[in-house]
Each structure stands twice: as C-alpha cells, then as structure tokens.
Amino acid sequence: MREITGFNMTQTINVVDAMCGAGKTSWAIQMINDTEKVGFGTSEQYEKKYIYVTPFLDEVDRIQKATDIDFFEPEAKGTKIKSFEALITLGKSVATTHELFKRLDLNILDVIEEKGYTLIMDEVASVLEQYDISKSDINLLINNETIEIGENDKVVWLDDDYKGEFSDMKILAQSDNLILQNGVAMFWTMNTRAFEAFDDVYILTYLFDAQSQCNYYKANDIKFKKYSVKNTGGIYELIDYDPKIEPRKEVYEKLNIYLDDENNKKKSPLNSNYDSREKLTQKQRYYQLSSSWFRKTANPEDLKQLNNNLRNYFRQVEPTENKYIFWTTISDFAPKLKNAKCKWNKNNDRTNDNFVALNARATNSYGNCTSMAYVYNRFVNPMEKNFFREYEIEVDEDKLAVSDLIQFLFRGCIRNNEPMNCYIPAERMRTLLKRDGLMLVLSF
Known part of the structure; x- marks a missing residue:
C-alpha cells in the first residue's frame, strides 16, 4: 500500500468515539483544566499547550470561556494564518476552526512540533x-x-x-x-504532518469507522485507538471503546419517524409520491433522493411534490412552529424545496431560515427543535471511492450514510433526550437508521 503523503506516524491517534451528548467536549475541557502549572513567579506556565479545533466560531468562544488556560483566537488583522503563526511562535494555546486548520503549511507545522502542542479536534477534519x-x-x-x-x-x-x-x-x-x-x-x-507534528492528538467524534478521516488514516497506515467516555457523578474519564454503554435503542425509540404502513404493506404518501416514474424497480427505489436522482431523474413536478410534502408534514402530520423545525437537502436544490414551513435564504439568518447544511456538526443551535426533515440519500462520491480503492481501502457507503444522518438528527432536541419528529423520505436512509444506525450495537 502506498502512502498519500509520505510521512511515517509514530504516535497513536486517540479517537474519542461516543454518541452526541455523551460528554466528549466536557471531558476535553476537564482535561485542559486539570493541566498543571510549572515554574515560579513570572516564569510560571502550564505544562501543556493546546490547539483546539472546532467547526464553528461560537464553539471557539465556548472553549475560551470554559477553560482555565487562556485560549487565543487568531485575529483577522492581516491574515488569520499569520496571526495563528504568531500565536504559536509565542507558545500560546489557540482555539480555531477546521477551515483555518486545513490551511496550515509545513513551516507552521514545524513550529508546532518544536513548541510541543496537544491537538484536540472536535469532529473529524475534511482530509480529502x-x-x-x-x-x-x-x-x-x-x-x-x-x-x-x-x-x-x-x-x-x-x-x-x-x-x-x-x-x-x-x-x-x-x-x-x-x-x-x-x-x-x-x-x-491533508498532509499527515498536520497530525504528526503534535505530541498528542485527540479526535472527538461519533462512528469514526464510517468517516473519511478513518479511511485516510488507514491509507497512510496511521495508528489510532478508540475510546468511550464514562461519566461518573460529573467526572469524565476515557475507557476502552464500548458502544454497548450507549443508549442507542432508547434514543431510536424517541424518534417519531414517518413510516410506511407496515401492516397493510403500503407506501405512506409522503414517502412515495415524489417520484413520477411508473413501476419503479428495487434498484430505482434504492437510489431515490440521491445526488444523481436530484440532478438527472427528478423533473419539476417531482420537486414540486417534495415541496408540498415538506409543507404538509410540518402543517398536518406533525404540526410544528417554524422556529422548532430544521431541515436539509442538497444545497443546490434548497431554493426549489423552500416553502412557508421550510425556510431558506443565502444569508443564513436564523430568524428567517431553518435550513441546516447536510454536513452540520458540533453545533447546539438547534437543540430546541422538535421536528426535522432529511431530504437526501447519502452516497460516496465515486471519485472519492476510487481514490481510496487505490490504497486498498474499501469505503463502507452504508456506514457513512447512516453516520451523517445520525449526526444531523443530533442537531435537534434528541440530543437532550427529548422525543423528536422525523421526516426521512428516502427508503434506504430509513432502513439504514433502523438496521445499521442507532441499533447497531452488535455490528461494531
């Protein structure tokens, strides 16, 4: 197997793989706050320096407020990358976004290695x-x-x-x-130096085996070990990975999913009326609502019907105020599916917009939302699949699909252990959620 970037990793990556709400971030904050000080007087400093990477700026603010160590955020004066470089040259702990982390060059990574940093990455990175x-x-x-x-x-x-x-x-x-x-x-x-340069690396995520970053590690022969989080009276600790400690079955049972009529073996209207083709084959149903279906198969009437379905679901099936709704689809088609219940505008104004990007992670902004819609059927980009095949890595499309769906579900009130209404019109995605998703304790 050839390596993508040509560096040999010596340390093992620590992957904290636990269900949303299990306490991954709380554990990280606890670890940071337990860091001891060394030295005396004006030379006193913390024995460890951290770079905390998160998808959103509001999470940067949360880390700054929740930790005893002073975390600095790169400033926009000049360029943020130059500000980042200046901070680590001074040996400061830094909280930043995934987007900035992607842009670190080899010179900056050399400084990180020289200074001796610990990396905490909230959610997987975009490595490919x-x-x-x-x-x-x-x-x-x-x-x-x-x-x-x-x-x-x-x-x-x-x-x-x-x-x-x-x-x-x-x-x-x-x-x-x-x-x-x-x-x-x-x-x-992403160059493997982005992980090799650190003394220790912690990745905080869920269902890591399904993610591209896991495939990237395997392609580069990067060793990693998975951990679960145990909460005992508000004290968090890492234990050997054990998905059986997670309440997956209990969570699934709190999801009120709009299903087909299983007793009468009938398709429920909102799960079947959006495809105008006659006598669909099993294969055709399997790919409904995929990217290719939206771009090559769906006609204007199909999209109009989906639009109506969304409105009817949130008005009649599960009547919900707009501020308690979040929904998603391919961003290119969101303008065609938006309606009086499903809002969308390019300014992402939360007061007029309850659309959430398909890949949204690590945000608590929708934790009060009681109803959701996931209008998509997730498959891997064929080029990406072929890319990993070159490195003898087979991508598990089903695990990736259900992982992304679960991440999206946990943006809503289910993360607070509250019942949530779900409209998931793609038959494949509903099947995966039940078969391989929150019920998959035995499959890992």
Whole structure:
C-alpha cells in the first residue's frame, strides 16, 4: 500500500468515539483544566499547550470561556494564518476552526512540533477534497510545463511565476498536498504532518469507522485507538471503546419517524409520491433522493411534490412552529424545496431560515427543535471511492450514510433526550437508521 503523503506516524491517534451528548467536549475541557502549572513567579506556565479545533466560531468562544488556560483566537488583522503563526511562535494555546486548520503549511507545522502542542479536534477534519478541474485543463497544464506528476502521483508545480486561473491550485501543490488520480481527477489531501507534528492528538467524534478521516488514516497506515467516555457523578474519564454503554435503542425509540404502513404493506404518501416514474424497480427505489436522482431523474413536478410534502408534514402530520423545525437537502436544490414551513435564504439568518447544511456538526443551535426533515440519500462520491480503492481501502457507503444522518438528527432536541419528529423520505436512509444506525450495537 502506498502512502498519500509520505510521512511515517509514530504516535497513536486517540479517537474519542461516543454518541452526541455523551460528554466528549466536557471531558476535553476537564482535561485542559486539570493541566498543571510549572515554574515560579513570572516564569510560571502550564505544562501543556493546546490547539483546539472546532467547526464553528461560537464553539471557539465556548472553549475560551470554559477553560482555565487562556485560549487565543487568531485575529483577522492581516491574515488569520499569520496571526495563528504568531500565536504559536509565542507558545500560546489557540482555539480555531477546521477551515483555518486545513490551511496550515509545513513551516507552521514545524513550529508546532518544536513548541510541543496537544491537538484536540472536535469532529473529524475534511482530509480529502476533490479539486474542481477538467481533464483537458490538467493536460494543458502538463503540456505547458506548468505542472508535472511526480512520485505517488503528486502534482509538482513548476512555474513559480504563475498568476493565472489556477493560482489556488499552485498553493495546494506547493504545500505537497495535491494528487492526480488515474490522470482524470485531482484531490487535495491533508498532509499527515498536520497530525504528526503534535505530541498528542485527540479526535472527538461519533462512528469514526464510517468517516473519511478513518479511511485516510488507514491509507497512510496511521495508528489510532478508540475510546468511550464514562461519566461518573460529573467526572469524565476515557475507557476502552464500548458502544454497548450507549443508549442507542432508547434514543431510536424517541424518534417519531414517518413510516410506511407496515401492516397493510403500503407506501405512506409522503414517502412515495415524489417520484413520477411508473413501476419503479428495487434498484430505482434504492437510489431515490440521491445526488444523481436530484440532478438527472427528478423533473419539476417531482420537486414540486417534495415541496408540498415538506409543507404538509410540518402543517398536518406533525404540526410544528417554524422556529422548532430544521431541515436539509442538497444545497443546490434548497431554493426549489423552500416553502412557508421550510425556510431558506443565502444569508443564513436564523430568524428567517431553518435550513441546516447536510454536513452540520458540533453545533447546539438547534437543540430546541422538535421536528426535522432529511431530504437526501447519502452516497460516496465515486471519485472519492476510487481514490481510496487505490490504497486498498474499501469505503463502507452504508456506514457513512447512516453516520451523517445520525449526526444531523443530533442537531435537534434528541440530543437532550427529548422525543423528536422525523421526516426521512428516502427508503434506504430509513432502513439504514433502523438496521445499521442507532441499533447497531452488535455490528461494531
């Protein structure tokens, strides 16, 4: 198996894999606050320095307020990346976002290693992204000797003076992070130095085995060990991974899912009336509401029916005030499905918008919402699937799909152990949730 980035990890990554609300962040805050001080007088300082990475800025604020150590946030003056570099050069603990963490270059990672930091990453990182470029443009860049393809299919940038259309691609290539797969697709991959440079690494997530970051670790032969969180009287500790301590069955039973009429073997209207094709095969039903269904199969009437279904569900099936609703679909199609109950606008104004991105994680902003809709059927990008296959890693699409669905569910009031109404019109997603999702204690 070839490595993506060519570095050999020596330490083991600590993956805290526990259900949302189990206390992962509380444990991390407790660990930080238990950090001892060393030295005396003006030279006194904490024995450990931390970089805390989270998806959202409001979580950065939470960490700053909840910890005894002073966490600094990179400032927007100049550039945040320069501010980040200045802070770690001074040996300060830093709280920042995933988006900024992705942009750390090798020089900054060298400083992190020199200073001796502990990384706490709230939710998995985006470690793999397809770069949007056509095959003809790739060939043009190669023929013009702007780039060449080096060892392990790395994209090597040759023209240091280039200032054209693909200047952003130049930055990725010069950071040793760009790979060409089979001559047709480019992928940005996070350099393993982003994890190797730290003394200790803790990843706080749920169902890690289903995530791309897990596949990335396997492709790079990065060792990791999973832990569960145990809460004893408000004191949190890590124990060997044990999903059986999680109340998955109890949580599932609190989800009021709009289901088909199983007794009469009939499809409930809102789960079946949005596809105008006649006599659907099992395979066709399997792919309903996938990206390809939305982009290639659905006609305007199908989308109109989905729009009506959403409105009817929140008005008639489970009447809910707009402020207690959250919903999602492919962002490109949200404007076509928005209605009087399902709000959407590009400014993401919470007072007029109850749409939540498909990949939303680590936010508590919707914990008061009692009803939700997940109008999507999650599959892996075929290019990404083929990418990992090159490294002899088979992506489990079902686990990934149900993991994303569960993460979305836990944005709502179920995270507070309260019943929640769920409209999940894709038959495959409902099946996975029951079969392989919150009931999957025996399958891990």
